[in-house]
Amino acid sequence: MTDGITISQAAAFAGVTVKTIRHYHLHGLIQEPRRDSSGYRRYGTADLLRLVQVRTLAGAGVPLAEIGTILDADPEQFSAALVDVEESLTDRIDELIARRETLRQLAHGNRVLLPARALALLDRMPGLGFSEDDVTTAREGLVLARALMPEGFDDYLSQIEHGLDDPRHVAMIKLTWSAGNWAPDDPRIEELAEEVAAHFIADPSLLPTLGGLQNRDDGETRYEMLTRHGEDERPGWTRLTALIEEKVRSAGIEVP
Template identity: 75%
Template sequence: MTDGITIGQAAAFAGITVKTIRVYHRNGLVEEPRRDSSGYRRYGTAELLRLVQVRILAGAGVPLAGIGPILDAEGEDFTTALDQVEDDLTRRIEELTARRDTLRRLATGDRVLLPDRACAILDRMPGLGFSTEDMAIAREGLILVRALVPEGFDDYLAQIEHGLDDPRHVALIKLTWSAGNWAADDPRIEELAEEMAQHFLADPSLLPTLTGLQDKDDATTRHDLLTHHGEDTRPGWSRLTELIQQKLHTTGAELP
């Protein structure tokens, strides 16, 4: 076949599109054949072979920029180049596998955003009588604490674990969370604030603290973000939190 084949035929024989061939030309992977007397480019066996080689390497995941050096290498250089490609593909496979596993974990909720220790706390909550809504707020709160005060997160988890082992503390926390649905001027909030203040004074270890927060330049901003989380949907919380802090301040207690 002295005249060669058209670009459309070359694309069909190589298993690619005409557009792809032009991309290969622009990237210098396949030289453009000369035009015939009619002005059409004709592809011979050499160009067709090169097209097939490029297509195979591209299909194997080799970036276009790396295909040329591989095909132009000889002997040990060619083997070394292929080994490097294999190593790169292995790393990409590992990265993609990790991303897939992350997506699978996300399908079970926000657990991927929290360590196993925090997830174990969340797993305990249904058995202690916390509602699904309570768990959602708790999960979001833990994610925020981990993001805003990472250095104090383990200590914070230890405090929660300690509190969950105290039946009276658990009962009060559940009542506190229910109070979030009360109106801000509900008289029960004043009574609950007094009870909570006395509870923390009796056992200061139950008062939640965030180790390392006070050392940050923007500690107030971070504290406010954490303290007011969830108040949009639970209006009673803001008033309750304010009253508890006021009552503890009047006793001279050191607040975190």
């Protein structure tokens, strides 16, 4: 025992791997011990004690870069350093808990990306007769709207709330969305565009304005991204939207 123990024995006694000990050597946390006549490192009791101390602090989450300073400090500094480490770990735990909650919410779709007010609107939709696909499309659209026009998002939600309170408007929305599955040249699109345009002309307050984009230099680009969302899956929308806008403008109502 006076000659010390090998690195393999030290690793086994301390509950780490040989690779870990070498990693500690590389970072200067443990001095490389003397070698015997055969060229093998031999670890004494002081080396083993230091190894256990380093392993314990590393296992508690202390960064390797801070372990050496903590172990070499006097008792008062050591205690203070551990308090700092504990506070840092608590912050990390809180952050990890928040991340875990985010992941749990993401498992239920994009709900975590929207405020409670927007989620309440989505939760109303099934009771109004909207399909699961409709709710998904609406949720994705709201996520995009919040990202692309953050300043006007609350006003946009107010418009939607106003519209959902109007049974006829809800019926128009459902008709419009069902038409997304029609072919662009379906003759029913022209008829539906006439009906929807007349609905907006009768009550322009139901027309979504996307006012949060009007003062932006790139507002037109953002508008296109918002209004064209979902058209790949619903090809009838492009022509229907264009016809509705044309008819509303023809009635003297500004469409931004």
